[in-house]
Amino acid sequence: MSAFPVLQHHLLFLRPRLHLSFIPFSPRLRRRLFFSAASVQCSSSLPSSSSSTASRDDIDEVAEPPGVPPPPGSGRETQQLIDVNPPRGTRDFPPEDMRLRNWLFQQFREVSRILSFEEVDFPVLESEALFIRKAGEEITQQLYNFEDKGGRRVVLRPEITPSLARLVIKQGKSVSLPLKWFTIGQCWRYERMTRGRRREHYQWNMDIIGVSRVRAEAELVNAIVLLFERLGITSSDVGIRVSSRKVLQAVLQMYAIPERLFAEVCVIVDKLGKITKEEVEKELMSAGVTSEAVKGIVEVLSLTSLDKLEAVLGSDVEAIADLKKFFSLAEHYGYSQWITFDASVVRGLAYYTGIVFEAFDREGKLRAICGGGRYDQLLSTFGSDDIPACGFGFGDAVIVELLKEKGLLPDLGRQVDDIVFPLDEELEGQASMVASALRRKGHSVDLVEDKRLKWVFKHAERVNASRLILVGNSEWQRGMVRVKVLSTREEYETKIDELN
């Protein structure tokens, strides 16, 4: 074939890819892989490319020595005209990573089906206005936002709940409440950090719209527990901490702190464990909370017993009634062993108003696995009538780390029914005919040509093929093909028409 080099000179000439061993970065950064780290275990034969991606991601943020030449023999002498890596902080999904992602999403979908939730989806690009909240949340400080060519402020969404609320309002009276919706979508953030943190992840969301009572939260936690059980995770691996924002609300009322400070206080208090207690106290005070109230807040948040909480707040506050109800329902559902009351759970989103919860690994090595809660005010702040709602978000990163750690990642190989191989180039058409007939029957058929038989056998093993169908001249003359069943090594001839 003749060359058409017209494209080449238009391409940006980027520097050759640096060889990884030249770049200093800590082992800790190496560990900071999302999906990718996990994929090593589940890849069948293809070495995962992901770890190098993740590392490069770190490199870009750490010292990058300019113009270091690739070491001889590194296989990197060829100068790339493009950067072969995806944009910083994003992932490619080569087949082995994609199989893992599909498997995980299938678990999400199956649990959602079991809970009889309906799937919905929203654009990954949203109006910025949907996420403008001034309570100081990390999520709104790290918006991946920009102006489109029409001058509109848009974002790659950092979370999905506001889009869901928007659609509920748009649907209006055409839908009857309650709605039980789930979605799996990509979320984005933009942060300048020296860690190899990702800028995107996928998130499973389940939301119940139109149920004001605590059993909605109990349903959501039922879903989370079902997922863990399906994945082989037990309640000794993972727990779910539960509290209510109404605990803080009651404390603020005790100290006559104005309600308008509520969301901001929640967001600050959520930083406990991430920044020091002193810093949290300082932030609370600069938000306008008296030092007496700060002390009260910190004390209450340390409680992990509902009885003690009741002793402090009194038994007539909603927080107590809600939490008691929740724990009682949990017993009926049969997941009490998974949940614990922990007043320190506040969650970082501004809009939660009631029960909040998060799942965590009991060894305490990882970040929260998922988190959620009640957000009864979000729809009305968007201009709708008051509609109670609750939901959770469950990312694709921490769960995979956990599954990897527990040795629970499935072995996901390729799976092919038949490999069709012509023993002679002239039989290309005949092989196509055989492949086409088997495909019409729904078989997964790999048509292989221009290879040696030895390669074909190796390939068959690599893709877990069930059968090898050899199209040879002498058999074809007799209207036959040769079939080799790969598990039993059985081999026989069969009429082309009778091949099933």
Next chain:
Amino acid sequence: MSAFPVLQHHLLFLRPRLHLSFIPFSPRLRRRLFFSAASVQCSSSLPSSSSSTASRDDIDEVAEPPGVPPPPGSGRETQQLIDVNPPRGTRDFPPEDMRLRNWLFQQFREVSRILSFEEVDFPVLESEALFIRKAGEEITQQLYNFEDKGGRRVVLRPEITPSLARLVIKQGKSVSLPLKWFTIGQCWRYERMTRGRRREHYQWNMDIIGVSRVRAEAELVNAIVLLFERLGITSSDVGIRVSSRKVLQAVLQMYAIPERLFAEVCVIVDKLGKITKEEVEKELMSAGVTSEAVKGIVEVLSLTSLDKLEAVLGSDVEAIADLKKFFSLAEHYGYSQWITFDASVVRGLAYYTGIVFEAFDREGKLRAICGGGRYDQLLSTFGSDDIPACGFGFGDAVIVELLKEKGLLPDLGRQVDDIVFPLDEELEGQASMVASALRRKGHSVDLVEDKRLKWVFKHAERVNASRLILVGNSEWQRGMVRVKVLSTREEYETKIDELN
């Protein structure tokens, strides 16, 4: 519950949503729906919200009378604090639209499995450099591009092939060729038009990397035909036009036109049928093609017979050999009736080098359903070794229009196994227990509370529930629940432990 109005005053105050009936727009625009138009047919009970979205999308582009008040009684008096519509040109997927999308994607996946392709995925956000081509393609003129906060030029990808090529290069020698990869992903464009065209669509891509011979294209068309057959579309509904870029290449050589003009000529010639012949001729001449060659090009492109093409080009050009081979393979595959030679097929992407094809509805009402071809130079222009490749893209829009027109859209309702309903609020916990037990068995269970029994029956019909399980006081005392099989109206009591 007490109110926490802290969020409200931070939200942008957007104008109230305009009532649609106030806005003038043509019936033609109404027809320009993607998925949405289709969803009406397949929605079960919930009225689709999509048509209003699509209309609004048009409105934004057509005259938008500022500040027209909503008509009294329109139900739109409430002032929205947010715009309830997704960003212009994008879609929400409420449950009925999502069911259709999932169904379509499932067909894509199933055909890909049958062809033994592996699924991969790439970030929807890519480096702009990956798409910089100066051949004047529409796709690169309508990039949804911007600068990220780190000053990098990025795009919401307009197509997927360059990402795929990038990953192939990144994987390097760790993978063995050929690769057969598929992906389903969202693609974006930004255009200022007065039509209600979308800025995003989903695209199914199948690509074969590492096969230089025409049978790779024959495999791809096998996949497309299998998909049509599975959807109930016949070869009298749809045809696939096939040609080769080497036809144009041969013509250019005949007229001694320099090869560097090749891609640009292809892109211009592809506009035939979209702009007038005279305009195309003018563009060719300003690109540097002689008027004699322009005449030759236009003449050759009008051919729809391989024999006549051979008479013009001679039998020793690659174009003829490739096309003959392709049509011969098509006979073996058994899809000859679907394909026709048509020299006017060029496709609009700059990087195609060999066989090109596109599927079209024979009534000629719609745009191309899918299109693809060979792109043997793309990987080397990215800095890799020469690696032959071919693939196609198949959008989610035109196919749904076609299915709708042919009455082939499936009836996709909800499907729930059991509805559990406590007849008494006190039995909330007991109902949760029953629901939880059934869910552990994999049943899809909707737990309904706080509704009248009449509503529950209507709901059961709406969600196609198989059984209604009533938790009543007197039965529970006896360790029983009441089961109603909804298809047969059969009703019986069963022990709680024996409920299956």
